[in-house]
Amino acid sequence: MTTLEKAKLWLTDTFDEETKNTVQQWIDSGSDELEDSFYRELEFGTGGMRGIMGVGTNRLNKYTLGQATQGLANYLHTKFPGEEIKVAIAYDVRNNSKEFGKMCADVLTANGIKVLLFKEHRPTPELSFTVRDKKCNAGIVLTASHNPPEYNGYKVYWNDGAQIVPPDDENIIREVYATKFDDIKFSGNDDLIEWIGEEQDKVYIDTCIENSLYQKDKKGYDNLNIVFTSIHGTTYKTVPQALKKAGFQKIDLVREQMIPSGNFPTVDSPNPEEPAALEMALDLARITNGDIVIGTDPDGDRLGIAVRNLDGEMQLLNGNQCNMILTYYILDQWKKAGRITGKEFIGSTIVTSDVFYDVAAKFGVECKVGLTGFKWIGKMIRDNEGKEKFVCGGEESFGFMTGDFVRDKDSCGSILLACEIAAWCKANGRTMYQYMIEIYKEIGMYHEGLINVVKKGRTGAEEIKQMMTDFRENPPKEIAGSKVAEVKDFQEQTSLNLSDNKKSVMDGIPKSNVLIYYTEDGTKVCVRPSGTEPKIKFYVSVKDSIASEQDFKEKLVILDQKINQVKADLKL
Secondary structure, three states, rough: OOOHHHHHHHHOOOHHHHHHHHHHHHHHOOHHHHHHHHHOOOOOOOOEEEEOOOOOOOOEHHHHHHHHHHHHHHHHHOOOOOOOOOEEEOOOOOOOOHHHHHHHHHHHHHOOOEEEEEOOOHHHHHHHHHHHHHOOOOEEEEOOOOOOOOHHHHEEEOOOOOOOOOOOOHHHHHHHHHHOOOOOOOOOOHHEEEOHHHHHHHHHHHHHHHOOOOOOOOOOOOHHHHEEEEOOOOOOHHHHHHHHOOOOOOEEEOOHHOOOOOOOOOOOOOOOOOOHHHHHHHHHHHHOOOOOEEEEEOOOOOOOEOOOOOOOOOOEOOOHHHHHHHHHHHHHHHOOOOOOOOOOEEEOOOOOOOHHHHHHHHHHOEEEEEOOHHHHHHHHHHHHHHOOEEEEEEOOOOEEEEOOOEEEEEEEHHHHHHHHHHHHHHHOOOOOHHHHHHHHHHEEEEEEEEEEOOHHHHHHHHHHHHHHHHHHHHOOOOOOOOOEEEEOOOOOEEEEEEOOOEEEEOOOOOOOOOOOEOOOOOOOOEEOOOOOOOOOEEEEEEEOOOOOOHHHHHHHHHHHHHHHHHHHHHHO
């Protein structure tokens, strides 16, 4: 079917007048919008979907969201026959999120499903928590994480509070694609909606405090200067409330950014991975003599942390550094409390630094590794319940969770933990940055870099596909002066040892379009297309050993140069 033929289907009475008028106008004017809006169906992937809001099959709108929700409703009735089915729905601050949330609720209630709907925007991890706490069959959150303002998205959670994984994800996808637009039931039943809000915040925050803090005497809590920004996102209520309730007293908020807004007016990108997004918070920290700066993304699952470096300047930690500090501290506390029995594990992902293998080995726990995305860490927890105890988990893209009360990355619990560590460090005459260096001295220094190559639109998607083909068929022989020793291909599920040219099969990890190169000196380069943005990503990790803070400063320069050399060698 041609793009024009697909567009003309949206001129039928299944669609509202505004939608039909927009499509007809594009057809009459020969607008380029028609091609990009209809050339494909917006993909409902293994966790949900994300896209630009607007009219068309390749856009997020009432009809594409309705199709997804109708497909989910159909599957829930198949999976839980004869049961009262409950679904929790949350949404972030993005434009149209509240309306989309109510529309999804209407589709579910029109199908006889009870809905627990948040009255206002709430963080994604609170939705994950609520699914478990309220014993729901599933959950939905409307969010596009840190994408630009024109985006929105839709994620589905299962009854364990984690994002859907096989086989449920594949079964839901089949139901979604089998649903026609005129099959969608939009006429909801408000009698099946239970509105939730502040009372659920209290339960969630109390559980975060209970599961994330270790210092019973709260030493240093009252002397830590915290600067926090929600970057216009959902945590403007929950995080300040949690910090105060936990006992932290010096909390300065970036007031201009505590106003929720889907337009994110004070930043180019509401992504705490980027230093620019935290610039206003860093400016405030210079005035207040802040010890730690923290920012969260719009749906409140990721966090960015800046602390004072060896020169006394505020410096943003990367996701691997932040998670390493949090993981090491938790395991150290567990060891001191005698809680490590050898049946514990931490969770990580294939694109995350291998430093977590070393941290796990240091404390005698296992490091389990899955594909990119917290859904796979959630699956680890479910698969090992009753056999092994999950301690904590993280991935390089600024996501972390403590314990298993939330089954997704959780900025609230992670922020509480990070502030306790910063307070404990300050009370003992050092900084969190110095604590990080002490860990590196013990287990080896890892340094990471992320290179994003943006390729937009239809042609961009084809370019990314070709780049992956080229890297797969013509892998580099040498990177940054070191020979490539191993190539892992997660699409083919094989590992190629280049010393003897032998391939082995990799078990336990599902197929994914990801390549990893390891060199003889321990450099790791991971290549993968983004599942949510028009990007191909290159994750680079290099390592060395250090003996002192001065050694750290010198090696940092050398390792930065090495990452730049990797970039040059791969022609990025």
